[in-house]
Amino acid sequence: MIANTIMNPSSTDVQPSVQNNTSSTTTALGTGPGTGATPAFSPLYQQIKNLILRSLEEGEWKPGDVIPSEQDLAARFKVSQGTVRKAIDELASDNLVVRRQGKGTYVATHAERHIQYRFLRLQSDAGEDDPAQRAIIECKRQRASADVARLLALRSGDPVIFVRRVLSMQGAPTILEDIWLPGLPFKGLSLEALSSDRGPMYAFFEREFGVRMVRADEKIKAVAATEDLAHLLVTPIGHPLLSVERTSYTYNDVPMELRRGLYRTDTHHYKNELN
Amino acid sequence: MIANTIMNPSSTDVQPSVQNNTSSTTTALGTGPGTGATPAFSPLYQQIKNLILRSLEEGEWKPGDVIPSEQDLAARFKVSQGTVRKAIDELASDNLVVRRQGKGTYVATHAERHIQYRFLRLQSDAGEDDPAQRAIIECKRQRASADVARLLALRSGDPVIFVRRVLSMQGAPTILEDIWLPGLPFKGLSLEALSSDRGPMYAFFEREFGVRMVRADEKIKAVAATEDLAHLLVTPIGHPLLSVERTSYTYNDVPMELRRGLYRTDTHHYKNELN
DNA sequence: CAGTGGTCTAGACCACCAA
DNA sequence: TGGTGGTCTAGACCACTGC
Numbered sequence A, B: 001m002i003a004n005t006i007m008n009p010s011s012t013d014v015q016p017s018v019q020n021n022t023s024s025t026t027t028a029l030g031t032g033p034g035t036g037a038t039p040a041f042s043p044l045y046q047q048i049k050n051l052i053l054r055s056l057e058e059g060e061w062k063p064g065d066v067i068p069s070e071q072d073l074a075a076r077f078k079v080s081q082g083t084v085r086k087a088i089d090e091l092a093s094d095n096l097v098v099r100r101q102g103k104g105t106y107v108a109t110h111a112e113r114h115i116q117y118r119f120l121r122l123q124s125d126a127g128e129d130d131p132a133q134r135a136i137i138e139c140k141r142q143r144a145s146a147d148v149a150r151l152l153a154l155r156s157g158d159p160v161i162f163v164r165r166v167l168s169m170q171g172a173p174t175i176l177e178d179i180w181l182p183g184l185p186f187k188g189l190s191l192e193a194l195s196s197d198r199g200p201m202y203a204f205f206e207r208e209f210g211v212r213m214v215r216a217d218e219k220i221k222a223v224a225a226t227e228d229l230a231h232l233l234v235t236p237i238g239h240p241l242l243s244v245e246r247t248s249y250t251y252n253d254v255p256m257e258l259r260r261g262l263y264r265t266d267t268h269h270y271k272n273e274l275n
Numbered sequence C: 001c002a003g004t005g006g007t008c009t010a011g012a013c014c015a016c017c018a019a
Numbered sequence D: 001t002g003g004t005g006g007t008c009t010a011g012a013c014c015a016c017t018g019c
Helices: A042-058 A070-077 A081-093 A147-150 A189-198 A201-209 A227-233 B044-057 B070-077 B081-093 B146-152 B191-196 B200-210 B225-233
Strands: A099-101 A104-107 A123-126 A133-143 A161-168 A172-182 A213-225 A240-249 A256-264 A268-274 B095-098 B104-107 B122-126 B134-142 B159-169 B170-183 B213-222 B240-249 B255-263 B267-275
Touching: A042 A070, A042 A081, A070 A081, A081 A099, A133 A189, A147 A172, A147 A256, A172 A227, A189 A201, A189 B044, A213 B213, A240 B240, B044 B070, B044 B081, B070 B081, B134 B191, B146 B255, B170 B225, B191 B200
Parallel strands: none
Antiparallel strands: A099 A104, A123 A268, A133 A161, A161 A172, A172 A256, A213 A240, A213 B240, A213 B267, A240 A256, A240 B213, A268 B213, B095 B104, B122 B267, B134 B159, B159 B170, B170 B255, B213 B240, B240 B255
């Protein structure tokens, strides 16, 4: 072991760019006083993780891109490769990046086969499904109601875009989805663009609006089909349906979508794995 | 397991106890030809993980126990501490063990506050719940139907134990659960024992039968209340209910419980987080 | 205080991939 | 062949816990 830069350099070596949690002065980059980002101080690899996260947010690397190698990042942040590795490990376990041996580390995207439909948990009782057919019913500008505004972190009356679509599985209408999107980041979204797109809607959002959904919360209930719903899903009035209210978030827990799904569950089920 | 059956005690100590993936002869333990366990060869830390897993299965350390320190395990398996650490890291992320700085690594248990009710996703729409009140309705021996047998990896007609209980939240009956358990491991389970127990049922199973549930799959549907259900849950006939079919597994993906829950979701919802 | 897990480093070798 | 991530080791120091 030679010339250990960080800990005790031979003499008064310069301060490393990223600060450790020890008794030295509090002058880490990116988390210094004023930014109010991370609370107090965190391990080096956490700081590195946050720095990489910021680059992802700011679009320095876009979905599908390779990010710099561990060696490069280590040089850039002046830490060891092992520390960068641990930071990237956490990003990978958060599904924000994907590692590929021999090739590099890639920014995760909903356009990937493996990640595609990551958020759609409805499965056929039988076995595998063909991809669903989609029909956009409606796409229009609205003013946010109090509920929608609260969940999207907007103010009541702020512009939102409303989308209604029906997904059919094995030819039968199975899912009705009402979607609310904040007007600003999705400015220009049209029924035509939505309809003509193939592939997952979230991949479309990445490509066209630079909005990447990172995680989501769902609240699930059983409800009875109203007359409208029964008509759209070709089911008797009063038929039990699964109601799935989803809030989707980009980086930094910023809500970017509100979605209410109504699922027919006579031939399908919502699959969940508990760990 | 006595006296570390693991590898060579200390006589012909040349070979490391666990084999690496390199050009040496292929004589790793636990993955040798014939066991058919892990396919071909895996990294050292995976082998260590499997060895620790086996000790957990065999009850060398019981839920709530401390397992040996990383240093001790490293010595026992004749690998570096870093390799043991990586093995334990994976076990911790699988929720099989819990690390506590300064104290040690503990076998996870459903009796822990933090892990308690890990599998119960039903929440009040308002906010936090008081713990549910429980009433065991029924507990009897049965013969497994074809369906139950298949899901529990038994044969039709094998003995199973059937339990029915109702959970009330804020005083209102909210959950009806039918539970099927394999007869052999749960031999002697009685309504009295179940009723007199406080605390999570899964903690009771650990303590009384040495059966630890490690993960579970759920299939969720919306159904209409039948007359029986309506009576038990004090709800109109035909009222939509959430049906949650759960299969719970111990170590090694062995199914150990089948549970069908029916949830009232007028005041509560099933919460799920998508990553 | 001693012992535990947590962080950080440095360097070696491997498996995989693309050119 | 060179570059990437994957594994493994060894050693240092830290923060936390309990005696």
